[in-house]
Amino acid sequence: MTPRATAAATTLRGLALASHAGPTVVVTVLAGFFAAGVGSGPGPTALVTAAVLSGQLSVGWSNDWLDARRDVAVQRADKPVVAGLVSTRQVHAAALVAAAVCVVLSLATGLVAGLVHLAAVASAWTYNAWLKSTAWSWAPYAVSFGLLPLFVVLAAPGDRVAAPWAMAATALLGVGAHVANTLPDLEDDRATGVRGLPHRLGRTRASVLAPTVLVAAVGVVVLGPPGPPTVAGWVGGAVAVALAVSAGVVAVRRTTSRAPFALSMAVAAVCAALLVLAGPDVALPG
Structure with missing residues (x-):
């Protein structure tokens, strides 16, 4: 491989890592299954x-671009900018290009649907640019996730809107995911002045709050659709409660453990699966 090809491959790898691939893939797949x-x-x-x-790519890249100075200050070697895989300027450019593509693709789904999705993306950018260091750090997650079902339903054929319970469930899912996602990096964040809601609560309380909010999201998904809960709903709800209780117990007994984060993510996965299974109940006649 030539030096130029090696450098290009390194940059692409850095951009892939800087995109926050895990959350990006999860939200994208969830949206696709929602739409179907x-x-x-x-x-x-x-x-x-x-x-x-x-x-999602624009949000992920903007996060690493805007956080680059803080990440360097605490030597976050897991961050591609700090590791030298990609430059701050390259991540910045990628974020702007992705945002421009998002505008075109969103509006192609329809004017109203497109504006709803762009509002969700703009909300996520406000977290990266400002709100992540405030007590309102949870709000962009509630707004962005809450708007996702509305965007998907408005972009679908027919005159329909998203069921309020679906929007409430995804808003709770977003808040719970936010709190859980900050748990592994609480100390590094504090060292660089980030003081979002989870940081103000402290590790133990945040570790209990994350699965609690996610279980609430599961409860809305199980009880929100018309008719009695399905067997899948009851099973999913029971699994979510068991995982949440485990996360809370570990958080209280082992204050430095990362297990509450993993358990909270498992609850979030249960919630997402139940949302997809809800299928047509997510959309109501307009």
Whole structure:
């Protein structure tokens, strides 16, 4: 491999890592399954998925761009900018390009649907640029996740809107995911002046809050749709409660353990699966 090809491969690897690939893939896949579940055809589903992917990439890259100085200060070797895999300027440029692509793809789903999705992406950018260091750090997650079902339903054929319970569930899912996602990096964040809601609560209380909020999201998904809860709903709810109780117990007994984060993510996965299974119940006649 030539030096130029090696440098390009390194940059691509750095950009992939800086995109926060895990959350990006999860949210994108969730949006795609949502779109298919509410009856969108292959074309609209692909367009929704592509729009969400571009938006998530812009959010992930903007996060590493805006946090680059703090990450260098605490020597976050797991960050690609600190590791020298990609430069701050390259991440900055990638974030702007992804945002521009997101605008085009979002509006291609329809004017109203597109504006809803762009509002969700803009909300996520406000977290990166400002709110992550305030007591309102949870708010962009509530707004952005809460708008996701609305965007998907508005982008689907027909005159329909998202069920309020679905928007409430995804808003809670977003808040719980935010609190859980900060747990592994609380100390590094504090060292650079980041004082979001989880940092103000402290590790133990935040470790208990994350699974609690996520269980609330699961409860809304189980009880929100019309009719009695399904067998899958009852099973998913029971699993979520068991995982949440485990996370809370570990958080109280082992204050430095990372297990509450993993357990909270498992609860979030249960919630996402139940949301996808809800399918047509997510959409209501307009």
